[in-house]
Amino acid sequence: MKLRRPYRFVLHFVFILGLVIQGNAQQKTYCNPINIDYGYTPIPNFATHGKHRATADPVIVTFKDKYFLFSTNQWGYWWSDDMYDWKFIPRKFLRERNKVYDELCAPAAFVMKDELYLIGSTHGPAFSMWKSKDPTTDNWEIAVDSLKAGAWDPGFLYEEDTDKLYMYWGSSNVFPLLGTEINTKTLQSEGYVKPLISLVPEDHGWERFGEHNDNTFLQPFMEGAWVTKHNSKYYLQYGAPGTEFSGYGDGVYVSDKPLEAFAYQDHNPFSYKPGGFARGAGHGATYQDTYGNWWHVSTIILNQKNSFERRIGIWPAGFDQEDVMYCNTAYGDYPTYLPKENADHVQGLFTGWMVLNYNKPVQASSTLGGYQPNFAVDEDMKTYWSAKTGDKGEWFQTDLGEVSTIHAIQINYADQDVEFLGKSEGVYHQYKIYGSLDGKKWTVLVDKGKNQTDVPHDYIELKKTAQARYLKIENIKMPTGKFALSGFRVFGKGAGEKPAKVEDFIVLRSSPEKFGERRNSWLRWKQNDHADGYVIYFGKSEDKLYGSIMVYGKNEYYFSGMDRTDAYYFQIEAFNNNGISERSAIVKSE
16 A cells, blocks of 8 residues: 555654664663674584584573673683673683693583682593682682593582582483582592483483484483572483584483482473574573572574584573472573563563564575575574675665564674684674665664674664664674674564464374374464464473473474373464464363
């Protein structure tokens, strides 16, 4: 329908009022993958299919009301006051005697008394443990020259009330996770090492190897030990079945003692995100924010140029009234509220801002080979559009299909023909984003033309909402390589109707009385004509549907992550750019 001139004038006036060139205003939200200056893989053998950014195995600890983030191969670490603005501190913790590519692979960090401690993964006694009273600067000293109990994927728990320190570790598809007590004065184990838990993939479907826990050509890996103490119980967390896969998640065993008698929590995996734009939620760490709320930081798998190409995600987590540990990943790669007082992490911190340009029409200044423009709006981080160059003036445009209310934008850069190995400081992105009501008259919406920071997953929450139908990002400077986007994601609310409730939702699974693979189920429902996708919730009781799976553009899902002996409950909702439907009735599967 052609708009009459007076109405078009009003729309442009409203649109211009809504546009604000972004400054350094305090944001209230963030979006996964988190936006930090990820280093590039330092390992030449990992870069044979293309040099790329990579990190994983994160740990966040809260120390003196600040957050400290450590992860694999970054030649330093980050700290933040608010869990949004992360400041990088360059630092090499390995010493000349440590002849490895890895600069703190899968590091462990913990707070003991008034100091923060740190060490990386090692199979031998040559690594030093460090400590600092002020890690906001490069101010560290050696706590112990050599940790004799060499540990890969270590995790520590310090109990302030007992003044005891425990270490947990292991990364293997054969051996169990191990634990030992560490003397708090010598910072060494006194020799007693306890085997704790092993994987049971014959019972726990989610522990099976493969992209969706269904390609069992290898034994699964157990790794990433982390222990949280809550209400006098010890929660031993672990990653499985392999960091390469979307089904990578974290499970938990619970005990009344720190080094024995751990029992599998019924509600597992507690951290799991096999669908959506950012997939995977394994090998993580659980911590409290400055308000006392729990969070879980974990590995997101990208796996485009290498199996170990990964990112980092942060998810609301916690313990319910019955002390069941959970992690809320539903809409976990959409805008999410940052820590706040009295937050309800069971209900989640999702803002309700939807993706406005999923599979919508796009245009681009140029296209390199098969890296087509539609790959930047397909909600798959593994696929991407690339321009032919990284030159100033290359651009990408998306059509929302209608004038919509825009709250936030996430720019996810892809690595095409990049030049770096290892950490590269002093590099940065510069760009501008324009908005338009008609595709002809453009106004600057976001101006990063003078930006001096590296922002591979830049996320901008607008100071005020804007009205637009078309958005265009124009490249000014790339740190390296071509101008390429794996996701130009526009968040807000459309002007239409949200989908109706999903109909005919069924779960097909072998009954306990008959032969069949009970770790698997087939979920089907009537295709909703107005839905972009669906979120499936699952759990072992009707009031604890803590697991979630996001599905785009299909009306079925093969779920291979079930525990063989237990009954499950399922529920589904549809979503589009306008909002989320009412949930379906709960379906029980014996």
